[in-house]
Amino acid sequence: MSEKRIGGEAVAEKGWLRAHQWLLARRLVQFGILGLFLLGPLAGIWVVKGNLNYSLTLGVLPLADPYVALQSLLAGHVPETLGVVGVAIVLVFYGLLGGRVFCSWVCPVNVVTDTAAWLRRRLGIKGSAQLSRQTRYWVLVMTLVGSALSGVVLWELINPVSMLHRGLIFGLGMAWAIVLGIFMFDLFVTSRGWCGRLCPVGAFYSLLGRWSPLRVAAGKRSACNDCMDCFEICPEPQVIRPALKGQDKGVGPVILAPSCTNCGRCIDVCSKDVFAYGLRFNNTVERRVPPPVGDPGR
């Protein structure tokens, strides 16, 4: 067990609620969306029909997963009008908010892997098998090429993300075993293994949000006290360093790496309020700390 709790300082400084606000918001959104999907089958109130691959809300709003649609397109099939409209809406939405907002704010597997990461920290499990964070892009390419070659929406044959979401709504079957497998993999084999290294859905959405305006920025990075809590809590810690520590190298404070999931946990756990949501355009490098008049050092 680690003697120091991550975010402990932030809780002491800001109070528990403010030190968990984005986490709570995220869970609320995640379970809220799942709840909307479940309202139909469980209570007979049909707000949303379908699942994350394609859904129809209130009979008018189509939403479709562009990654599945792309695989289907490469397999030689074009969706109907509603499907195309659904893809367009989702493309614009995540293009603006950040592709991996899907991962951290919508995807049900996120709850599973976040829990595994939390347990990993609590149990103090340190060992982690090496697996490159680029692997997911290779898997992504493989599924796209494979769909074109086989004529089948390839990743959907085994996609744990849609299996879990579909399972919760239409009947789980053995999907729980696959989800348990991912949990165990993240817990005992590779830290942040599934979402951070393997999942091609996340890889696709990270590319989709490559130029998204909404980003997390380390606006008050000069206040950083090097407690390292943000690195510890972040599911993609490699994205933080350039923005947080790049001031001397002339790198702006905005986290531009597309694999950042915009989850906001760094905002939560920072006792100095270094991070905040912002726009990618506000990325000018601040001048060096207010130059005191007649500073002899410069």
Add this chain to the structure above:
Amino acid sequence: MACGVGLLGLGLGLYAKQSKALPALALRPPGALPEADFLGACIRCGLCVRDCPYNTLELAKPEAPVATGTPYFTARQVPCEMCDDIPCIKACPTQALDHGLTDINLAKMGVAVLIDHETCLNFLGLRCDVCYRDCPVIDKAITLERVPNERTGRHAMFLPTVHSEFCTGCGKCEKSCVLEEAAIRILPAKLAKGALGSHYRVGWEEQKKAGGSLIDESKMLDLPDRLPEGAVLPGHYDPASGHTAPARGLLGSEAGAIPSLPPGLGGKP
């Protein structure tokens, strides 16, 4: 790493190939593309399942022998009720279910096959007829064909006979079969249907189309049949004498004659 991903891809590819073999008793919704195309077009959203008013369809769970997340139904459990407006097709956001299909009577989900002649009650000479009565395309997709019951020698059997041209594969016959295990089942057309050689011509149909014989019958040679001396074969044309022996037997039958009838069943000697 690239190696590992390549291996994963290879495995997935083989799995994809295998998944194209749909189990015989899993039926796709009406208008579904052929299986190989269906797996590329279906995005596993389940909208067809939701809009089916009879809860016929379900999405395949990971352990089912059907590609995960794709819709199917099992006729013996819940058959397709053949809705006039085909809501499942309307709900489909892709072309996995052919939106060009607007008449449910033209659907081809499979073909009914009366697969077990040993247990079908009608084949045993009884009058069950339930599959025939329950067929939404009664008297076209399933007819009852009368044949003599040779066991009793005095009754008819009414054999349910499927005509694939009209059968939609809805599965109501399979569902309604009163046996413990259905004697009539919906099979994929690929399993149920034979195919004539493309060069085959059915003579009597060609004759009907042409309005007469396609060959000059006067030049036809009918070889003499070898019969025991003095024997007469009813309806037989004897080219030696130029006579035809008088026919007997069923009226209107194409063959014109049946050699013998059981005693007491009419048929003048």
